[in-house]
Amino acid sequence: MIYREAGQLKTSYAADQAIFPIRQDRFWLALALAVAFVFIPLFASEYLLVSIFIPFLILALTAIGLNILTGYCGQLSLGTGGFMAVGAFAAYKITTFVPELNIVVVFLLSGLITAGVGILFGLPSLRIKGFYLAVATLAAQFFLIWLFTKVAWFSNYAPSRVIAAPPRAVVGNIYVTGIEATVTARYLFCLAMVAVLALVAKNLVRSRIGRAWMAIRDMDIAAEIIGIQPLKTKLIAFAVSSFYVGIGGALWGFVHLAQLEASAFDINRSFQVLFMIIIGGLGSILGAFLGAAFVSILPIFLNNAPAMVGIQLSVAMVSHLELITFGVLIIFFLIVEPHGLARLWQIAKEKLRIWPFPH
Amino acid sequence: MDVVGQIVGFLFDPLKEIWEFPLFFAEVVVGGLLTGVLYSLIALGFVLIFKASGVFNFAQGAMVLFAALCFIAFLDRGLPAWAAFVGATLVMVVMAFAIERTVLRPLVNQAPIILFMATIGLTFVIEGLAQVVWGSDVRRLDIGIPRDPIEIVGVQINKFDIIAGITAIVLVSVLGFFFQYTRVGRALRAVADDNQAALSVGIPLKEIWVYVWSVAGFVALVTGIIWGSKLGVQFSLVLIALKALPVLILGGFTSIPGAIVGGLIIGAGEKVAEVYWGPNIGGAVEDWFAYVVALLFLMVRPQGLFGERIIERV
Secondary structure: OOOOOOOOOOOOHHHHOOOOOOHHHHHHHHHHHHHHHHHHHHHOOHHHHHHHHHHHHHHHHHHHHHHHHHHHOOOOOOOHHHHHHHHHHHHHHHHHHOOOOOHHHHHHHHHHHHHHHHHHHHHHHHOOOOHHHHHHHHHHHHHHHHHHHHOHHHHOOOOOOOEEOOOEEOOOOOEEEOOOOOHHHHHHHHHHHHHHHHHHHHHHHOOHHHHHHHHHHHOHHHHHHOOOOHHHHHHHHHHHHHHHHHHHHHHHHHHHHOEEOHHHHOHHHHHHHHHHHHHHOOOOHHHHHHHHHHHHHHHHHHHHHHHHOOOOOOHHHHHHHHHHHHHHHHHHHHHHOOOHHHHHHHHHHHHHHHOOOOO | OHHHHHHHHHHHHHHHHHHHOHHHHHHHHHHHHHHHHHHHHHHHHHHHHHHHHOOOOOOHHHHHHHHHHHHHHHHHOOOOHHHHHHHHHHHHHHHHHHHHHHHHHHHOOOOHHHHHHHHHHHHHHHHHHHHHHHOOOOEOOOOOOOOOEEEEOOEEEEHHHHHHHHHHHHHHHHHHHHHHHOHHHHHHHHHHHOHHHHHHOOOOHHHHHHHHHHHHHHHHHHHHHHHHHHHOEOOOHHHHHHHHHHHHHHHOOOOHHHHHHHHHHHHHHHHHHHHHHHHHHOOOOHHHHHHHHHHHHHHHOOOOOOOOOOOOOO
C-alpha cells in the first residue's frame, strides 16, 4: 500500500529513464534533502553538527568513492586513507600556492590530482586481482603516508608536518574553512558538495561505464569477451573512485579537522571506510550513506549506552567493548545479509508495497 | 647533471659501502633474516588456512597476540612453561571450534572477499576480547631462552635468534611431513584443491576446518612466544598481519616453503634498505618497503616464487 507504484505509468522515454522512477522514492528523497538543508541547520546544536553530521557527510562521500571501486568494479582497495591524504595535501598545496583560487575549484583540482595518483596505483590491476591487488593498494597506503610525513615540501616546511587550513570563502565573506567559518556554513558546504557528487555518482553507475564496471566485477573474462576493455574500465574506476576519495580527504582535512597531519589518514581510516561499504551494501550509493551513518553513529551510541542503563565502565573498557561489538556486527551482517543495509531497505520496500496483505 | 649525479650517488654509494665493509653488511642481513623468521611464521599461519579453506585469514595477527597473552596468563598462575604451552594450545583449539561454528559454517560458499572481511571482524573481536581480559599493556615474556651473543666467522649473532630460527625450521619440517604423509594432511590438500570434490569423496569439510584452524592456532602460539620473548607482547602485533601479505606475495599464497623464503627475503631486504638507503631519504623505509617490493614483484610473477600457476577459466 505504502510503496505501491501501480498507476504510475511511464508515458515517455524520459520518464522511463528517470533516476528515481517511483513517486514515493522522489518524495522521500525530497524530504531527506529538505530536512538536511533546512531543518538540521536550524535546529541541530553545534555539537551535533560538528561531531556527527559533518564527519558523517564527508565519510559518506568517501564511502561512495570506495564503493565505486570495490562495490561496482570489484577491485578491493585498502588504500583509501592514503588517497584521502593525497586529496588533503593537494588541496593544501594548491590553495597556499594560489590563494585567490576559489575553494571549490581547489577541491575539484585536488580530486583530479588524487585521480591521477589513483590511476598510477591502479595500473597493476590489469595483471592482478583480489588479495594481490589489496597488497598493491596497501603499498599506496603506507608509501603515501610516509611520503607526506617525511617530505617537508608537502606541508610547506612546517617543522611538525602539521598543516592548518587557511581561511577560504566560497563567495563573498562566507568562509567555509579557517577560524572565521561558522559551523552552519561548514555543514551546508559539505552537504552541497556531497549532494551534487552523490547525484553524479548515482547517474554514473547506471550509465554505460557503470554497467561496464559491474560486468568486470561479476566476471572479468566474460566482460572482456563481450567487448569491454578491462584496463580502461578498471583505470576509470580507479580514477573516479580516487577523485571522490580525494575530495573526501580534502573536506576531512579542511572543513572537519582544520588542522591535521598525515597520520589522520592511517590504515585504520581505510578499514573504517571499507566497513561502511560492507555494512551499508556493496554496489549501492544509498548503502554508502547508510553505512557511513551506522559506522559514525554506532561508536557514539556505544560510548553512551552503558551510562544510560546505569553501568559505570572505564573509558578503556568502553573502547574495548566497542571494538568487540563492531567485530561482531560485521560478522553478523556478513552472515545475515551480505548485501548490507541497502538490501534490507529494498526488502522493506517490497514488504511495504503489498502491506497489509501478505501476497 | 647535478641531479643525475645525486641520484646515482644515492643509489650506488651504499653499494660501495657494502663492498668495503662486508662484515657489517653480513650482520645487517643476519639481523634482518631473524626478523624475517618471525614474518615467515606469521605467513605460515596464513598459508595453512588459505590452502585448506581459501580463506585469507586476516585474524592471524590477532591470534598470535591472543595465544601469547593466554600463555602469559597461564604462567602467571604459576604453571610451568610446558603446562602453560599445553593449556594455551587447548585454548587455541577451542577457539578454532568456536570460529568454525560461528563464522565459517554460516559463510560457506561465500565469495573470498566476504570471508576476508569476516576475518577482519574476527580480528576486532579477538583483539577486543584480549584487551578486556588482560588489559592493553605491553607484557613481558621470559621463558629463559639465552640471549648472549656468539661470534660465527666474525659476525655477531644472538643465541636467541639462532634458537628462534631452529624452532621455525623444526616447525616447518613437521608441518611439511604432516601435510605430505598423514591421512589428515592428504585430506587437507584435497580440500584445498576443490571444496566440493573433496566433500563428494567423503572428506568431512567441517572437521578439516577445525583441524586447520587449530594447527594455525598452534603456529600462532609458537610465533607469539618467540616474538613475545624478543620484543614483548603488544597490541601492534595485530598489524604485523599486514606485513605477512607482501611475504605471501613473494612466496606464493599456497606454498609453505614460499612463506619461509618470502619472510626471510622481506626481513633481510627491508633491514638492508633501512640501514643503507633509509638515512638519505628520511628513514622509516621499513614501513612501506615490503609492500613496494611485493608490488613490483607482482608485475613480474603474480603467482609468487613457489606458488601454483594461476589458471583462469570462464
